[in-house]
Amino acid sequence: MALRSMRKARGCWSFIRALHEGPKTVPAPQVSEHTQLNWILTCMIKIPRLQHLHQWKVKTAQQKQEGTAGLLMYPVLQAADILLYKSTYVPVGEDQVQHMELVQDLARGFNKKYGEFFPVPTSILTPMKKVKSLRDPSAKMSKSDPNKMATISITDSPEEIVKKFRKAVTDFTSEVTYDPVGRPGVSNMLAIHAAVTGLTVEEVVRRSVGIDTAHYKLLVAEAVIEKLAPIKRELEKLKQNKDYLEKVLQAGSAKAKELAYPVCQEVKKLVGFL
Structure with a gap:
């Protein structure tokens, strides 16, 4: 009896506390x-x-x-x-x-x-196409790579992007040519450059005549920075509008739940869980 009274009292105090604390964000x-x-x-x-x-x-x-x-x-x-x-x-x-x-x-x-x-x-x-690692052009670029210098992230600063491309693996031949087998590092630079500019690899190679690989890596870095700039601006804008993001999350979660729940229930019936 005493235990039940304590539980009731605890529940009343929780209710009073909730009223004083005001509304909280509704979880998705x-x-x-x-x-x-x-x-x-x-x-x-x-x-x-x-x-x-x-x-x-x-x-x-x-x-x-x-x-x-x-x-x-x-x-x-x-x-x-x-x-x-x-x-x-x-x-x-x-x-x-x-x-x-x-x-x-x-x-x-x-x-x-x-x-x-x-x-x-x-x-x-x-x-x-796969984007190759900046530190190992035989492997694909991966966000889970333990070597952070191997991967370009959307949130990287321009300084970080330049640093990563400076240290990107190429070779000791200064001419910029496309040869994925013989020159995988330089070829990776060309593939990235073509991807962010919308040009073909052949066109990028023609425009890079007379530029050594050290300077060319900086050109690629600049092209990547320019391509990512509007995306980064939009990310920063969205990060400042948390109410909007929460509404999108809640709406998306509710819609996913609406679609997923009946399918999952039917699966559980079929396998004998229900």
Whole structure:
């Protein structure tokens, strides 16, 4: 009896405190269906299948240690993100082709066991080329690269971008030529320059006649800075408008929840959770 009275009193004080503190920001709806479907799909896949994926091999080799379970299972979460909304077409880059094959295999495996439920999505290969690392032109540029000098971020300052391009790996030949096999570092500079200017690589090479590679790297840095400038301005503008960002987040989360919840519930019924 005394315990119940204490709980009531505690509840009254919590209510009074809430009134004095005023309204708080309404949290965005949490879309937990992604992790729920991820767990169900994880139970349907064999570990060797995931260890066969190219990115798992690359990441574990880069880390020079045993990979984590999260890294191993991440492609299954990607699959859940796609299948949860019953996507039929998914644009992917070359480095995600294997992951899309996994998504397709999981959809087929689920349908074979529980009936035709998920559409098997078709991958649409995007023409976007890989940007190579500034420190290792044999590898792609990656935000997870432990060497921060290898990657250009949208939020990098102009000074940081210039510094990274100054230290970018090229070679000891001063002429600017495109030869991805023989001169991967310089060729990477040309590919980046062409991408941010909209020019072809051949046109960039023609415009760079007579410029040595040291000076050319600075030209590429300037072109990247110019390309990123309006994006950075928009980011700063959005960061100053937190109310707007919260509204977008809440609206997006609510819409995702609306779409994801019935699909996840049906999956749980099919597998016997409900």
